[in-house]
Amino acid sequence: MSLPAYPRPEHVAGALAPAQPAYDADVIILALDRAEDTIAAIASARAQTGVASHVWIADQGSRPENLRLLAQAVEGAPDATLVRLDRNWGVAGGRNRATALGTGRCIFALDNDAEFARADTLAAAVHALDAEPDLAAIACRILVHATGRDDLSSWGYPASLLPRAAESFDTVTFVGAGHAIRRSDFEAAGGYDDALFFCWEEFDFALRAINMGKRIRYRGDIAVRHKVSGEQRFAWSGTRWFHFVRNRLYIALKYGAAAPGLLPRFLAYQLKGARNGVLAQGLRAGPAALRLARAFRPRPEEAALYHLTPAARDYLARNDAAHRGGLSRRIRAELLAALPGAGPR
Incomplete structure (x- = not known):
């Protein structure tokens, strides 16, 4: 199975293609205004060391002035590309289309209000996937950017496991703010369901990966720093x-x-x-x-992926x-x- 053949989005700035045909990881960042935070996320991704990677920024409808700022941030960059999608596809659809642009064996999704906690975070995620072939995804620890404490609004696991936030354990989902997926498993599971738009898309993918005999691993030693307060993140308005x-x-x-x-x-x-x-x-x-x-x-x-096996x-x-x-x-x-x-x- 493979991802659909999405139309090539409009190239805005940065490299037309990755500098080398084979590389370790694609970092995908979805953009919709919030230019200052997004530029910081891009800089954090480009500063990763010990790994060959390419950064893809998929804009989903930023205002012209913000799109110009994003373009300036990657102008002439050999390791980053800014594209503009034809509309706002949400988190699920946007990640699908951004992922389809690259060929790295690892896909690291980073929220546009998040940054890597260390310069070697991406390399650690790639190494973790390489070390355990039955892992489909790595769930990162999500920290509040300003304090370094756990972002409680991004704790997507049983509350009883919160005392183990610095440890590692197998789980059934991962949090979108920062995670790594093995590309071959992402494609075999059919990617995300566009219909979800946003919310629960990671859990839906994880169910299919688990049904393929794969594992999802939370790693408390691989972290991103998130700029949304854990006490304020969930908005009871809008949709x-x-x-x-x-x-x-x-x-x-x-x-x-x-x-x-x-x-x-x-x-x-x-x-x-x-x-x-x-x-x-x-x-x-x-x-x-x-x-x-x-x-x-x-x-x-794909039909068999939606009938959970006894395992x-x-x-x-x-x-x-x-x-x-x-x-x-x-x-x-x-x-x-x-x-x-x-x-x-």
Whole structure:
């Protein structure tokens, strides 16, 4: 399996192609305004040592003045390329299109408000993937840029594992702010699902990788520094909650869950949404998830990836459910978090 043949985006600035045909890693950065932060992310990526890499910046609709600033940052650079996509494809679709531009055996996605924690972080991620062929992805530790403390809003793992943030363990997902994926596994799993736009796209990919017999490894010694405060990141406005609920339900349906069985989770989400003033978003998300699931048609060669094997289910149980206490306990926690007096989570 391979990624679709996306139309070549418009070249804006930087190299027309990587300096060498074979190299270790592509660093992909999605841009949508926030020029100052994005330029810092680009500089951090270009400063990585001990590894042959190319930096791809895919702009998804920045204002002209911000696009000019990004172009100036990579003008004449032999190791970086700025392209402009035809529209905003979201995180999932944008990463797919940026990834398709390169050929490095490792793909490192870096948020445009993040930076590598050390000059050898990228090299460490590439080495980690090379050292363990059954790893599909490396989940980085995400630190608050200003303090160096763990970014709690980017902790995408069971809360019981937070004391092990500096350690390493197998997991069932990774956080988008900073992660590395083996290109061959990314292509074999079909990349991200464009329909997700943003939220849960990493978990959806990870499920397919795990179903292929691969592992996802959290590495507390491989870190990026994130400029969004862990206490302020989740916004209960716009459409973020809609995408959160819709995408999680859609993913469950994709992998064979029956719609009636998702009702307790859906109701828990509605209680939480009501507590935080976004009930309408959550209510719209249910029908939207059903529509996406009905429209989902995997290619014949992909169909088996959406039927979890016994080995995949065992992996999920050992590396996620065992740390969360089972579905009923998780739903009770969601319900309690939605009650008056409980803050947003």
